[in-house]
Amino acid sequence: MAVKPVMTIDALEAFLAQEFPQINEGGPFYAVTEIEPGAAVLRLMPDRRHLRPGGTVSGPTLFALADLGAYVVILAHIGPVALAVTTNLTINFLRRPADGVPLYSRCRLLKLGKRLAVVDVIIVDKEGTIVAQASATYSIPPQTETAVK
Known part of the structure; x- marks a missing residue:
């Protein structure tokens, strides 16, 4: 999907810091x-709070990385709509990610409509090995009601 982004990295980072400060607490x-156009990448630098027994990044952490990545790619293309929400997210865990290694959520818009967005998410490690794949659907509220100014 070749839709042009409307937010910069700096604008997205500022929005996330304001609306979701807990993600980097x-x-x-x-x-x-x-x-x-049509894509974005979100990096996670996991620490011990993101691990499960056995020293691997936990499933809930990978799920959060996929969900946040989908949110980022959508906002990058529609603007700072805080109340865009996940309506569905399906994830496939494919390989065990290593402890302490950065992970990247590579997100691609498959559909960006007025009310729904569908995103394909591939989570990779620093070598590009795929560790998980997700499909996310988001509900986009009318912008006149929810846009963050």
């Missing part, structure tokens, strides 16, 4: 690293 864990 205790450290700079999440960062938007790329925005391009």
Whole structure:
């Protein structure tokens, strides 16, 4: 999908810091690293709070990375609509991610309509090995009612 982004990395980072400060509470864990037409990349630098027994990044952490990445790619293309919400997210865990290794949520818009957006998410490690794949659907409220000014 070749729709042009309407937000910069700096604008998205500022929005997330204002609306969702808890995602980076205790450290700079999440960062938007790329925005391009129809796509975005979100990086997670996991620490011990993101691990499960056995020393691997937990499933809930990977789920959150997929969900936040989908939110970022959508907002990058519609603007700062805080009340865009997940209506469905399905994730497939494919490989065990290593402890302490950055993970990247590579998100691609499949559909961006007035009321729904569908995103494909691939989570990779620093070598590009796919560790998870997700499909997310978001509900987009009317912008006149929910846009953050």
